[in-house]
Amino acid sequence: MNLGLSEEQEMLKTSARDFLQKEFPKKLVRQLDESETGYSPELWRKMAELGWMGLVFPEKYGGSGGSFLDLIVLLEEMGYNILPGPFFSTVVLGGLTILSAGNEEQRNEFLPRIASGDRILTLALTEPSARYDAAAINTRATTSNGNYVINGTKLFVPDANVADYILCVTRTKEEQNPEDGITVFLVDAKSPGIECTLLKTLARDKQCEIVFDNVGVPQNNILGKPDQGWTIIKDTLQKATVAKCAEMVGSAQAALEMAVQYAKERVQFNRPIGSFQAIQHYCANMVTDVDGARFITYKAAWKVSEGLPAALDVAIAKAWTGEACSRVTLLAHQIFGAIGFTMDHDLHLYYRRAKAGEIMFGDSDTQRAIVARELGL
């Protein structure tokens, strides 16, 4: 057993931290949070040059052949520096899905372009029901002259406002089992009939509403097999859920460090507030939450990376990490007092994201329901 990072992973971690701290100061993070697009094309290119977008793709697709665990290490650092932008959507939701479900032609078409920073992707899964199960898919794709036409509304789609392609999860057949009859399409985001509206959210992340109104898609753009798309999505959701946990662990770590640092510096009653037992206990609770979340996330990520059955571990990781990170950022706010209640202070950036992360891909109640099912209940 070895719960630590490899030498290469340590190097990746360090270089990612340095790069992100240098290139994405909080001032820029805020600007991006407030902007319409939420990312900087120039820095996007730089990240591609570092090989981040292609980190987990095989070399023949322009990647560097890294493992899912390597990606987790990178995502944790992205969370630590609360990196805005469509990396998660492009690489985790889009890239990994195409890598595992795409045909050779599709991989060749998409993966090198993702790796070079030339293509932004996202996954349009959830609808107004805001659920992650197959029964919730009501967006229809119907055949017409050998091609398909998509109609429906997708909601809470991340980064669709800047995406070049959208992986759209549709219902193509009504079957007894809602998991049957689902087809995933690669849709050009500029296709006529697509209307994308940016939603104003707590975390100021770029979640969108997309209305598909008679959007034509060629048959060749089906990802995987028609009517059998749900297995693809299940796999993607599993990876995305752990990946989100890794991001959250990173930002909780940062919030913890900020709070501990402040507890050492801020003096009241002629003592650093960190010398008060109440504050010490908060800090102790926070570090316990962060460490627990980290290792439960690593375990799930390791299973996914090894291709082992991971449904239970992923649900456990998300059930715990989502709530733990919200608790950590809340306690951090408590430690900062009034200064943390200002827009100028960075802490709220973490507090907002923690809640968004808790909700994304199923909140803790949803995850515990999966855990219960996996326990055989």
Place this chain on the structure above:
Amino acid sequence: MDFSFSEEEEQFRQEVRLWLKREIPARWFELDPGMWEETEESWAISREFQRKLGQKGWLAPAYPKEYGGLELSHTKRLILAEELAYNRAPVSVEVEITVNWVAPTIMLFGTEKQKKDYITRVARGEIIFCLGYSEPDAGSDLAALQTRAVEVGDEYVINGQKIWCSYGHLADYCWLAARTDPDAPKHKGISMFIVDMKTPGITIRPLINILNHHSFNEVFFDDVRIPKENLVGQKNNGWYQLVIALDFERSSIGVAARQQRIIEELVQYAKETKRNGEPISNDPLVRNELAGIAVENEVLRMMCYRIAWMYSKNLHPSYESSMTMVFASEVTRRLANVGMRILGHYGQLDRDSKWAPLQGRIMRMYLSSLSIGVGGGSNEIQRNIIAMRGLGLPRG
């Protein structure tokens, strides 16, 4: 023992309700400013409403008649506070500060002239006070404040900096704590003053809060000269007066009614929202969450009632206020969390979105509720007070 309201009190409640229905302008509900979200427009509505309440005698109903009050019972005051909060009347923190924290302290310690002058105007709804307590290095350790007030002839000359001064840019007066004897032990050299915010030498710099609103400020005093008669109470006795005022501050008795309204809205939402074709109100988890928070809120209500009851017995709440405030802050935060969980993805949406449920209220509450375990004395300080003042435990 009797937990019921008399028939007359129930009638009073009805009367208040009807009046509020008539008098709250519709525009107010469109703006729907949450805590710390006032704008110029909403502020103007609040001031007009404050005057109306004053004319009706309901702004400061428990004040003595000679200072513009109705000498209503504390039970009626409680009923009023509950109805104002439940009906989301345009009375916010600034009214609470002025009417229930500052004026009662002037009542206790002020001269007859001060009472006649300020308290009657407060009762009529004409003036607003902001609080000049906190400083960059004096937050929880308020007694460490450094702002100086020096007696020169007929005046006090004030120099220093305050921070987090809510509504400082809009208020008429500042209720200021300043040091008048720098050589005395820190609790013994503080005095309280009333400062007209238009006095030359005051500079206000806005601070933008986490909701992206301008609610609080840095306030700089640079040779600000105020008449000597604006000292309230005895010189150097300010700490004692301040502690009393803080106890008033900590006992906002309408809070449970405000939360109840939100709980009802969430219950309604749960009944109207379907998942798998079934209302989510059938989901045991949702029921458990809502029932749990309803239980907590009723406990909170009893803490508020206890405060009102103590006032009616002429008892001065002390640790009881702290307890209520700590509990209120935690119930509010949990309520925001329960709301976020029940609304799920939709809970993240701000009010401008057509998809946002409850006008995005819960999401903003999730942010604003961070302040209530901090402002007016943090929960940690309150717990210290409960332990030491309330239970007689030794100082840590």
